[in-house]
Amino acid sequence: MNEITIGFILIGILFALLASGFWVAFTLITVSIAGLMMLGNDNFGLLYTTSTWGAVSDWSLAALPLFIWMGEILFRTRLSKDLFEGLTPWLSRVPGRLLHVNILSCGIFAAVSGSSAATAATIGKMTLPELKRQGYDDKMAIATLAGSGTLGLLIPPSIILIVYGVAAEVSIGRLFMAGALPGLMLVIMFMGYTAYWSSKHGDGIAQQTKQYSWKEKFSSLLRLVPVSVLILFIIGSIYAGLTTPTEAAAFGVLGSLVLALGSGSLSFNSFTESLMGAVKTSCMIIFILAGAAFLTMAMGFIGIPRMLAENIALLNLSPYTLLFLLTIMFVILGCFLDGISVVVLTTSVVLPMVIEAGIDPLWFGIYIVLVVEMSQITPPVGFNLFVIQSLTGRDILFVAKAALPFFFLLVAAVFIVTVFPEIVTWLPNSMSKG
Template sequence: MSEISMTLLLLIVLFVLLGSGIWVAFSLLGVGLIGMAFFTDAPLGEVLATTVWGASNSWSLAALPLFVWMGEILFRSRLSEDMFAGLSPWLTHLPGRLLHVNILGSGIFAAVSGSSAATAATIGKMSIPELGKRGYPKSMIIGTLAGSATLGLLIPPSIILIVYGVATEQSIARLFIGGILPGLLLVAMFMGYVVVWSLLHPEEIPAGEEQVPFAEKVKHSRRLIPVILLIAGVIGSIYSGIASPTDAAAVGVALSLLLSRFTGTLNRETFLAGLLGATKTSCMIAFILAGAAFLTVAMAFTGIPSMLASWIAALNLSHYALLGALTIFFVILGCFLDGISVVVLTTSVIMPMVEQAGIDPFWFGIFVVIVVEMSQITPPVGFNLFVIQGLTGLDILRVAYAAIPFFLLLLVALALIVIFPAIVTVLPDMMGG
């Protein structure tokens, strides 16, 4: 059988398995087993055992459950309420007023949770009722929340950056540093869009609230101190070189428990719920990574990745054409799979092509995360859309429609990092990451 026929057959098997509702990890293992059993002479059992053990026995992976647990603890704390109270007095006279709380609140929560869905749920639970009560347009409340919640994938500590780093053997600390400027760029673009929209539709924005004295603003801002200390403790320890991402994750869990205790939200019930939630999520991700690692090795034995890399090289595509094709591919795939599954599913086949084309795998990691962010707000399976639909009870298409401007802004940000790759690389290079 030719390599092209083999590739098509394995793709069909993969989509059949995924479409039948089988877990992603089992689907990846299944395709790898079929590929090795029918198209190679390699010792199947030995390769499976050593690959799954090797994928699970990674010190870098230890940061994952800790950061997930940190997000689960904060999800059950009063963090979003404190952020709303601390930020809102400073934003009442900016065009768009409290709509910016969604964006800044999501950016801050993203910096301590690492999860897009957790960011949407936590900030949305607070902001949707509050902004709706004040008369802000529903479409902008939903749109700003859907768009800015995707920052949970990019602003470190990002769970998906850890997954990408483990899957492609890139430095997780360097990926974290590389996510800073693109994350800030997106926050600025989202806020800029809200300002422009508000100036064009002044009648849609409710009248400003009474001027709050400066001393009162500072008093409200005191509620932001715990979360700022948490961000400084976790992210600062990584950037300064004091701690590895895994060490910083352990610090983050300890600080999150202290913060939750300080705000009165830590009890036996919330502690156990957070621990169980983190265990379930971490096991799911680790299992997917193990399945993807085996699929990667199986594909290497079949020779498919090198064949595809040679085929791509023969097409003589420019960098821009290849990145454009990969963007479309990732967005389509993201319509059917969650972001982590997209990353681990594709690295075995995509990375040889990327390296063949001379694209920096580190820079490509940030590129992939932004594309996956776009897929989070793409119907029918944009995870953020489902989270917001659950919070609002609105039709999924209406939620998706409200998110379109922010999808387009993500596309613009993607174009900017392609044209100016230094947006991603300048900080890691400066800090020696």
């Protein structure tokens, strides 16, 4: 059988297993074994051990469980309450008022958790009941949370950027720098849309009853100091070249433990729960990465990446046409897989085409994360939608419809960074020159 025939058979096996609910990691391993057997190669046991050991023993991956643990610790502290009470006085006169708390809180928490699901769950548990109690439009409250929750994938330290950096052999520190400006751009776009919506739908905004003095506003900022210091230290130390992402993650864990202890939230139970939560999530991700590494090796033996790259080159597609087709593919995949699975499943196959088309792998990492963000709020398997559904008890279609405007804002963000790639590349390039 030639590469095309084997490729179609493997795609059929892949989607059949995924549709049956088979674990993603086991699916990748099964598809790899099937491909090697079609070639008559029965040394898949040896190939599996050699390929996966190289993938999961990469020192860069040490940052992954540490950042996850940091997010788990902060998830169990008073951080969310402090964020709400610290931001509320400053948003009292902004169109949309407390709806912006969802956006800013998600942006701040994303910078210390690195997880989209943790961001949406943590902020949603605190803000949604309060917004409903004060009479804000339920649909818009859900929409701002669903859209802003995706910031956990982009704003550094991002777990999915670490995964992409390892899979694509791109500097994780440079990826963190590249994600900063697009993340800030998304926060501004989300706040701009919310302000516009609020100006058109005044009946969906609670009337301001309390006036805050300047003294109250500045005193409220004290609640944001601990987490702000932690964020600035982690990101600043990486940008300044003082620490590696792994070292910064270790300091982040230490800092989050100090915050939890200082807030009185750290107990033996919360410590063990955070540790076990980090272990479970890290093991899941590492297992998927191991399966993806095995699949990459199997695809190399079959010759599918080389064949695809050569055929793409023969088609003479422009970079924009290639990106348009890849966007459609990633959104479709994101309807069935979580973001990390999409990245590890496609990177080995897609990256040769991207490089062949002359697209910067650093820029492509931010692009793929933006597209995966879109998939987090598209049914039927938008992870943020399920998180918010569990918080609100609302129907999944109601949540998805509410989040639709923010989906289009993410589409616009993809378009903007494609037309103006300097938004992604300027900061890492300028820091490396400096």
